[in-house]
Amino acid sequence: MGTKILTSSGHGFENECREIHDSWGRLNHLVPSMAGWSKLEKQQIRKTYRAMYGEDMAALLQKMQSQNGSKVCAALYRWMVDTHERDAIVAREAFGQGDVNYRALVEIFVGRKSSHVSLIKQAYYARFRRHLDQEIINLEPPHPYQKILVALATSHKAHQEDVSQHIAKCDARRLYEAGEGSSRGAIEEAVVLEILSKRSIPQMKLTLSSYKHIYGHEFTKSLKNAKYMEFEDALKVVMKCMCTPPYLLRKGTVCGY
Template identity: 70%
Template sequence: MATKILASSSHGFENECKEIHESWGRSNQLIRALAGRTQLECRRIRETYKEMYGEDLITLLQKSSHRNQPGVSPKTCAALSLWMLDPHERDAIVAREALLQDDTNYTALVEIFVGRKSSHVALIKQAYHSKYKTHLDQDIINIEPPHPYQKILVALSTSHKAHQADVSQHTAKCDARRLYETGEGSPGAIDEGLVLEIFTKRSIPHLKLTFSCYKHIYGHDYTKSISNGNSGEFKDALKMVVNCICNPPNYYAKVLFANFKGMAADRGAVTRVMVSRSEMEMDEIQRVFKAKFGVELREAICESIPSGDFRDFLLALANKTVIVL
């Protein structure tokens, strides 16, 4: 049964912080105290804990994630520390870790730029610069060796700077026709220049409408024309980005399934998706997951993740039903 979380502005969280402090060293207690909270509650618990004990709860969790202590799962503490962060702070950390991997984790970066509002992306960039003293956009531009994902990410970043939620049915139809005429409507590969131009100038809601118009006009998804093209790595990158834009619940359900079945190399994807989407569209992700793969998300977690604190944490997120009062 889903856990109902009631957020009250009059609640001080002193008792919860005392419980957390006294149960430190027992991951299962920390999960019960923290994993069922809303983002607002997490922020207030963090503030109250600092006032009561003079220590930052996230810093303590991060330290525990690098130690081997009896009763404490480093992996669970790392996941809890991400969960307790404000979303823009969390995304800044995820972006940095994605950039520092030997093979840049482009999917994590795409999820940030596609799945966040422009105002949120601006906060991510501020948090990134404050924490790492460098600019996220420039770090993406400086990735070596160059990669098709890199081009798309630069375009998406520019789009977030220039636009809010400007959506025009007429312009979306025109963009759809231009994509067709320079793609499956003409011989040869996809016109990368045109795709990047549209990604640079249009907001995410507008791009979503453009791909919807494409399907309405031509009778099939734009991703089908991408699959039929011959554009190599750019084709693969574009298809992933378009899928993430058009149907996030379907995209995230497939990411989770692939990781549960060991078919993906992105080891941090399960934590990233469960933490970042739990208060956004987790119910819809679970519905799609069951429809596509014939099993409940909770069952897949139990079948794929070894028994322990980390599995308990994922189940707590999957069981959340948030009601804010």
Template identity: 60%
Template sequence: MLTVPSYGFEHQCKEIHDSWGQLNRLVLGLAMRTRLERQQIRETYKAIYGEDLVKRLQDVETSGISRNEAAGVSPKLCAALPLWMLDMHECDAVVAREALQQDNTNYKALVEIFVGRKSSHILLMKQEYQARFKRQLDQDIINIEPPNPYQKILVALVASHKAHHLDVSNHIAKCDAKRLYETGEGSPGAIERGVVLEILSKRSVPQLKLTFSSYKRIYGHDYTASLKRGDFREFENALGVVAKCIYKPPNYYAKTLYGSIKGITGDKAAIERVMVSRAEVDMDEIQRVYKKKYGIQLRDALSLCENIPSTDYRDFLVALATKMNELC
């Protein structure tokens, strides 16, 4: 069983400071720390050495792959550790920027942020995005080229964080469920995208979750099942992903991890992104779903994953999974 070291933050900061070029020595110690402890380590490091630990880790990452490899440190670990040490809103800002800069925009990474975080967090994240990258995240999403169904849905989700009420309403959920039915499987034509986008833009994520729950209770099946009828197009596919992420997050993330571990999807960063972003949110439930659906513990699946080289980076991911498994 992995245990958190008993010594204080000053000792660990000294160990970190003395380990540049050998970051693999830090993996287990940092992976087992809570988010609050990581913040305290970062603050302590700043107080002792006068520099931001995350910035120092990022400097190691950008100093040259050959240098890191020569020291026995995988480049992926050099990228993962700074992400792990960031505050959650800082991490999401970095993930959002990386998602937008890819040749093929990583829409799922963006959806996970806007669906999986509270509006207060989204505000902080957008402020961090602007401060760090000198850009407006909302505008970057609007300006994505070429236009994409995911983009339209993301624009609606961005609006929902600005306009929604905190309280949820069963009455509104039933009315919205009925509208979704009447403009979807209850209609002989194609799904009315305008109605769907309107609902997404005006309701909070908790309200949308209640709507999807009402839909299943009223019509006997998940809303996503209704999207697969007839001509299953790009918009319906994107909407289905978003609905799954809203309605059953642990199932969504378990499937995302499985696809990335097995190499089924092209989203190579999904393992690291999900493990870091959901570590202290719902990773315990994700692991239970993963074990139930795929018959293996997530940490064991990571240990056996052929798509992850047997390096310090794998040790880091397994340590994250082990940490949450022990807390279950």
């Protein structure tokens, strides 16, 4: 099979499935064989394999990974499933057994389209029989990232609304008055969370752009003196990820596409 590309719509993929079935104990052989598949080919081969052997290829890879801790199996498994399934798996793993990987969860809610987030939530429930939003709400002990994630999860309900320059300017002003324009010495969490819960990511990007245009610097600059305050620190990461998605990649916390 090698790395050939299968292009015929009438191709049944039976030969490929037989070769895969006979190669489970030789991962070095599987990797180059699977590397050349397109998304459609992966779906068709996965379907054909299930029809021929009554098993799901992705489930087999996951089982092998859990049995021997193989990183190769884990990588192949994530590569085999659809992107929204992959994100659902990453989200589940982010909760972990101890410290929560909040930055991985942030990337999912900030870096994915609303339609994709909806598919992630569906895949999460289908696979783990839990609601992703509720998982975040129930996290203990409470954490600043948790508050922001709850707001971001809520905001995806309104992501079909048109982006508005007027709203962006108004929100930029509210952010200023709740932060560096306030005499409190710390940003007003309630104001920020309200804005995050009601605005789409594109709308928030325009708000942050308006903030820089009106006040001469980025919103995150107003948080630099509060680096020891947990909410401001978490907010700074979220805003940077929102404006420059590669930010989390550079921090080594991205989901890994």
